[in-house]
Amino acid sequence: MFFGLIILGVLLSVYLIYCLIDLSFIEKEFNLINNKIEKKYSQNPYGYENFITQKEKKTLLNFIQTNLNHFKIRSDEKELLCTIQDLPNYPKKIISKLRKRIIELEKIEEHYPDIIHQDAVSVIYQGGFHDYHRDVNYLNWCLVRYNIILSKPDDGGLSVYGDEMNDWDENTIWKCVAGNVKHGVTKVFGSKPRIVLCLGFLIKQEDVIKKQHKKPVINFENLPTGFEYMNPVD
Numbered sequence: 585m586f587f588g589l590i591i592l593g594v595l596l597s598v599y600l601i602y603c604l605i606d607l608s609f610i611e612k613e614f615n616l617i618n619n620k621i622e623k624k625y626s627q628n629p630y631g632y633e634n635f636i637t638q639k640e641k642k643t644l645l646n647f648i649q650t651n652l653n654h655f656k657i658r659s660d661e662k663e664l665l666c667t668i669q670d671l672p673n674y675p676k677k678i679i680s681k682l683r684k685r686i687i688e689l690e691k692i693e694e695h696y697p698d699i700i701h702q703d704a705v706s707v708i709y710q711g712g713f714h715d716y717h718r719d720v721n722y723l724n725w726c727l728v729r730y731n732i733i734l735s736k737p738d739d740g741g742l743s744v745y746g747d748e749m750n751d752w753d754e755n756t757i758w759k760c761v762a763g764n765v766k767h768g769v770t771k772v773f774g775s776k777p778r779i780v781l782c783l784g785f786l787i788k789q790e791d792v793i794k795k796q797h798k799k800p801v802i803n804f805e806n807l808p809t810g811f812e813y814m815n816p817v818d
Contacts, residue, residue: 620634621633621634621635621689622634624756625797626748626750627748627798628745628746628748628765628797628798628801629743629745629748629750629758629759629760629761629797630758630759630797631752631756631757631758631759632689632756632757632758633753633755633756634755634756635685635689635732635755635756635757636682636732636734636755636757638755640678640681640682641734641754641755643675643678644675644678644734644781645734645735645779647671647674647675648705648707648734648779651666651671651672652664652707654666654670654671654672655705655707658712658714659817660711660712660713661712662708662709662710662711662712662713662772663706663707663708663709663712663713663714664706664707664708665704665705665706665707666704666705667701667702667703667704668702668703668704668705668781669702669703679703679783682732682781682783683703683783686730686757686783686785690759690795692785692787693791694787694788694791695785695786695787696725696785696786697784697785697786698727698729698784698785698786699722699786700719700720700722700727700784701719701782701784702784703781703782703783703784704781704782704784705779705780705781705782706769706778706779706780706782707777707778707779708737708741708769708772708777708778708779709772709777710737710772710773710774710775710777711771711772711773712771712772712778713768713769713770713771713772713813713814714768714769714814715768715814715815715816715817716744716766716767716768716804716807716814716815716816717766717767717768717816718762718763718764718765718766718767718803719762719763720763721763721764721789722786724788724789724790725786725787725788725789726761726763726764726786726787726788726789726792727761727762727763727784727785727786728759728760728761728762728763728784728785728786728787728792729760729762729782729783729784729785730757730758730759730760730782730783730784730785731743731752731757731758731760731780731781731782731783732755732756732757732780732781732782732783733752733753733754733755733756733757733758733778733779733780734754734779734780734781735754735776735777735778735779736752736753736754736776736778737772737773737774737776737777737778738773738774738775738776739772739773739774740770740771740772740773740774740778741769741770741771741772741773741778742769742770743758743760743767743769744766744767744768744769744770744811744814745760745765745767745801746765746766746767746801746802746803746804747802747803747804749770760782761792761796761801762784764792764801765801765803766803766804768814770811770814771813
């Protein structure tokens, strides 16, 4: 019995050390990420540079590439779309970690996941684009989508938001108030596709307005010359 208690004590000590090391690693990773993250403003929307680590990005890109056969082709046949939760063995741990990171950075309080689209992945190849549109809100809950740039094309693939076009860097996440503001993506050029992970949140409309960078955000009445192709097709 004496030796049994000694062994039990050793095992408990090892377990406690493991827990301390594990917590230390998590804290170190959190501090490392947040020390590198930098808020970046444009005219209307804003984003966070270095939001995602190289390791996280590589894991997600490999996962997406492996599951492209599960994606749906859009009408222009040069964009693939998929709800990431619908993919087999989707990386739940990473998605959960990224969503928590957003909540921490944005100080989001009351919210729900996007019940309409959930979390989506968009892959746009050369010549592809995403039409200029506004998403649907749910009662007084506004749809806000945080878009992580996993792969930036050689040229084009600009994020259109209201009357503004932005060229966000890879590893950046930008905030799109999709239920209030029209948005889209210009044509992609070059061999490198535009790959974006969109994480959706339903947030109370008054909270969204309160935290909006500039208000009101103006939408294009008519798209600029050369970008008319982004008009939605009936």
